[in-house]
Amino acid sequence: QDATSTAAVPAIPAGKQATDMIPTGPAPKKQRHCVSSIYCPGPLLQAVQLAQLFNDSKTFVDKPTLKAESEVLSAFSKLGDGKGHNVTYQQMLDFVTSNFGAEGGDLITANLTDFKARPGFLSRIKDAALSSFLTQVNGYWPLLARTTASTGAKTACEGCVSSFLPFEKTRTFVVPGGRFRELYYWDTYFVINGLLASELSSVAKDLLMNFADLVDKYGFVPNGNRIYYLNRSQPPMLTQMVSTYIKATRDTSVLDRLLPLLVREMGYWDVNRTVTVTSPYSKREHRVTLYNVDTDGPRPESYLEDFTTVEMAAAQEPGLANLTERQRDRLYANLASGAESGMDYSAARWSRRPLVNTSNTVSALRYLNTNAIVPTDLNAILYKNEVTLSRFFRLRHDGTQAQAWAKRARARREAIHDLFWDSSRKWYYDFNTTAHARVRPWAASGFFPFWANILPPFVHKASHLDGQAKAREMEATFAGLRYLIDRYNGTIATTLLPTMQQWDSPNAWAPLTFIAVEALANVPRSLGGTRPSPAPKGSFALVPKGQFGLPESQLPIQLITGTNDSIPYAGVGKTEANDGSRELMPPHNVGNATTTQTTAKGEGWSDALLRELVNRYMASALCSWRATGGNLNLTQQQDPTGSFATVSSSTLEKEGLPTNATGLMFEKFSMLNINAAGSGGEYQVVTGFGWTNGVVLSFANEFGHLLTRPECPPIVV
Numbered sequence: 001q002d003a004t005s006t007a008a009v010p011a012i013p014a015g016k017q018a019t020d021m022i023p024t025g026p027a028p029k030k031q032r033h034c035v036s037s038i039y040c041p042g043p044l045l046q047a048v049q050l051a052q053l054f055n056d057s058k059t060f061v062d063k064p065t066l067k068a069e070s071e072v073l074s075a076f077s078k079l080g081d082g083k084g085h086n087v088t089y090q091q092m093l094d095f096v097t098s099n100f101g102a103e104g105g106d107l108i109t110a111n112l113t114d115f116k117a118r119p120g121f122l123s124r125i126k127d128a129a130l131s132s133f134l135t136q137v138n139g140y141w142p143l144l145a146r147t148t149a150s151t152g153a154k155t156a157c158e159g160c161v162s163s164f165l166p167f168e169k170t171r172t173f174v175v176p177g178g179r180f181r182e183l184y185y186w187d188t189y190f191v192i193n194g195l196l197a198s199e200l201s202s203v204a205k206d207l208l209m210n211f212a213d214l215v216d217k218y219g220f221v222p223n224g225n226r227i228y229y230l231n232r233s234q235p236p237m238l239t240q241m242v243s244t245y246i247k248a249t250r251d252t253s254v255l256d257r258l259l260p261l262l263v264r265e266m267g268y269w270d271v272n273r274t275v276t277v278t279s280p281y282s283k284r285e286h287r288v289t290l291y292n293v294d295t296d297g298p299r300p301e302s303y304l305e306d307f308t309t310v311e312m313a314a315a316q317e318p319g320l321a322n323l324t325e326r327q328r329d330r331l332y333a334n335l336a337s338g339a340e341s342g343m344d345y346s347a348a349r350w351s352r353r354p355l356v357n358t359s360n361t362v363s364a365l366r367y368l369n370t371n372a373i374v375p376t377d378l379n380a381i382l383y384k385n386e387v388t389l390s391r392f393f394r395l396r397h398d399g400t401q402a403q404a405w406a407k408r409a410r411a412r413r414e415a416i417h418d419l420f421w422d423s424s425r426k427w428y429y430d431f432n433t434t435a436h437a438r439v440r441p442w443a444a445s446g447f448f449p450f451w452a453n454i455l456p457p458f459v460h461k462a463s464h465l466d467g468q469a470k471a472r473e474m475e476a477t478f479a480g481l482r483y484l485i486d487r488y489n490g491t492i493a494t495t496l497l498p499t500m501q502q503w504d505s506p507n508a509w510a511p512l513t514f515i516a517v518e519a520l521a522n523v524p525r526s527l528g529g530t531r532p533s534p535a536p537k538g539s540f541a542l543v544p545k546g547q548f549g550l551p552e553s554q555l556p557i558q559l560i561t562g563t564n565d566s567i568p569y570a571g572v573g574k575t576e577a578n579d580g581s582r583e584l585m586p587p588h589n590v591g592n593a594t595t596t597q598t599t600a601k602g603e604g605w606s607d608a609l610l611r612e613l614v615n616r617y618m619a620s621a622l623c624s625w626r627a628t629g630g631n632l633n634l635t636q637q638q639d640p641t642g643s644f645a646t647v648s649s650s651t652l653e654k655e656g657l658p659t660n661a662t663g664l665m666f667e668k669f670s671m672l673n674i675n676a677a678g679s680g681g682e683y684q685v686v687t688g689f690g691w692t693n694g695v696v697l698s699f700a701n702e703f704g705h706l707l708t709r710p711e712c713p714p715i716v717v
């Protein structure tokens with residue numbers, strides 16, 4: 001799981017000769033927020049990135065220099081015309097090799113002095129397979145913990161530079177893993193939940209203080225602590241990190257430093273990202289927040305990808321028009337805004353034409369409209385922050401501030417109800433300011449208001465419904481989730497459109513599963529029922545009309561796990577038309593076994609869904625880890641059928657893994673399979689992985705009593 005990988009070796013791309021000239025393009029515009037002549041848009045970065053010496057654009061911008069910055073710039077100025085033109089591949093390769101060190105070489109592995117090999121929650125996990133898995137996942141924290149030298153980034157010489165943004169003090173931080181070699185903003189909320197389960201509150205506190213340093217210095221929390229992330233943030237979870245930390249430790253002293261900075265961060269979103277929208281439904285005006293990055297250049301860490309999308313795609317794909325300069329600038333801003341959303345990319349959410357051409361990852365991005373979408377999740381997070389800030393001020397006996405924040409929260413909740421809640425489709429949808437209406441497709445972001453403790457308007461006091469009717473409405477609201485859990489073998493998809501983008505179907509992500517589980521936990525006892533949903537569970541007929549925005553026949557197809565069959569889904573509990581003997585749903589649809597477990601006495605529909613979702617996620621993490629070489633070390637008594645035996649080295653080899661692989665924790669999973677990682681998007685699937693480990697450990701800590709040993713599907717190579 002270690003993220004300190006060895007340096008990628010630069011190579012001349014296939015099909016190019018050493019003496020060929022590297023491509024060039026229109027001169028990049030200087031970016032106000034990113035001032036490095038090496039790591040920010042400019043002639044050097046463009047020339048290196050268009051030379052494509054690495055498989056991943058992010059590799060280069062994470063490399064510290066081996067020589068003083070002035071020497072590196074002087075060496076570059078001697079290449080070709082000094083501005084990146086007339087440079088050969090060989091010259092560029094030599095320049096990069098002699099001037100740059102290993103990516104991530106600017107960081108040091110931290111020593112976790114408080115690390116416990118067996119934190120308390122493990123004693124509550126009775127199953128040997130789960131216990132072994134969770135013990136090993138807990139053991140991954142030291143591999144993802146980093147620190148800096150006393151001066152900040154570790155560099156090779158005086159005057160050497162790197163893209164790393166240092167903190168005020170030398171503290172520990174946790175990286176996601178793989179290509180993500182720095183602290184990430186919203187990832188850290190899920191990481192902190194896991195660290196607290198692992199009794200590493202000292203590390204959680206360090207993370208809070210690192211973020212405090214960033215807000216102090218920049219006025220907001222950047223996407224990650226690299227110079228190229230300075231033009232944007234990510235879903236603003238810092239207030240919730242502080243709240244989670246205080247809830248677990250009772251240590252309110254962190255508020256001395258953090259409370260003013262949390263307020264400052266909220267000001268950043270208010271001033272830079274908030275707009276007024278008049279509701280087409282109530283005609284009322286609301287102040288709501290969206291992702292809106294001020295840039296007109298490529299993201300340095302995805303330079304080639306953005307450059308291709310904006311400058312080159314039209315020449316490569318018939319039907320795509322050339323863009324005017326203004327359109328190009330706007331597209332760069334929309335690309336960066338998509339990255340700010342943390343869901344880079346969801347074509348279903350951010351593109352005007354999500355399915356325009358699903359044979360590549362570029363076409364739908366040409367139609368990005370991120371800046372025009374008012375996102376449900378972002379506003380729900382900010383609402384929760386406002387409520388939390390009100391509580392923090394009350395703790396500090398500042399009634400005036402407490403009331404002011406409570407008032408802001410009430411106003412935002414009204415906006416969320418008015419703009420996002422659709423009372424007939426019974427779900428929260430983003431609001432599109434171009435169409436001036438709610439969007440059609442379902443997205444998992446609709447769980448965020450529930451996570452933030454916003455219950456739909458029908459629950460509120462003024463509602464004309466009686467208790468039983470409210471409970472029925474609530475069950476109907478979650479009937480879509482019930483259906484998805486029954487129909488698909490993996491965890492919940494981000495959206496239901498298979499667009500080739502990583503934040504769309506079929507990918508399933510740790511943060512969204514966590515939010516969905518917490519959403520279910522927030523369903524009031526009185527509305528969660530006293531029995532599971534009626535049979536046939538998950539029937540499409542029970543899903544509120546239009547909730548998915550797609551008819552049942554157009555939902556993604558569920559393959560039968562472990563086979564290459566692509567048999568169209570015939571409906572829950574129904575048999576496939578051409579093969580009456582084959583049932584597509586459990587128990588034959590291996591990997592979906594969590595739906596067949598017997599329910600506990602008095603368990604309501606929301607409890608049952610929560611239990612199944614937690615188990616499904618745990619199954620995804622454990623089974624995919626085992627399929628990639630994870631060893632549970634079980635005795636014959638613990639695993640009499642041998643179903644958890646370690647995967648042989650020859651199978652691993654056939655899967656394209658090293659024969660000594662020891663299990664991978666993936667960045668994302670699939671809604672179709674509990675045995676595999678996710679896919680799609682602009683970079684290779686990453687392992688490590690901070691938020692996956694965080695969610696696994698946090699679920700084990702909070703819901704350990706609900707966990708049962710998963711049934712992993714057979715590994716078919």
Ligand SMILES: OC[C@H]1O[C@H](O[C@H]2O[C@H](CO)[C@@H](O)[C@H](O)[C@H]2O)[C@H](O)[C@@H](O)[C@@H]1O
Binds near residue numbers: 185187343683
């Ligand atoms: O390099 C491309 C993009 O990568 C990041 O996004 C993805 O990874 C992050 C770290 O796990 C995660 O927070 C984000 O949700 C993922 O989509 C990065 O955050 C982007 O800004 C970057 O352009």
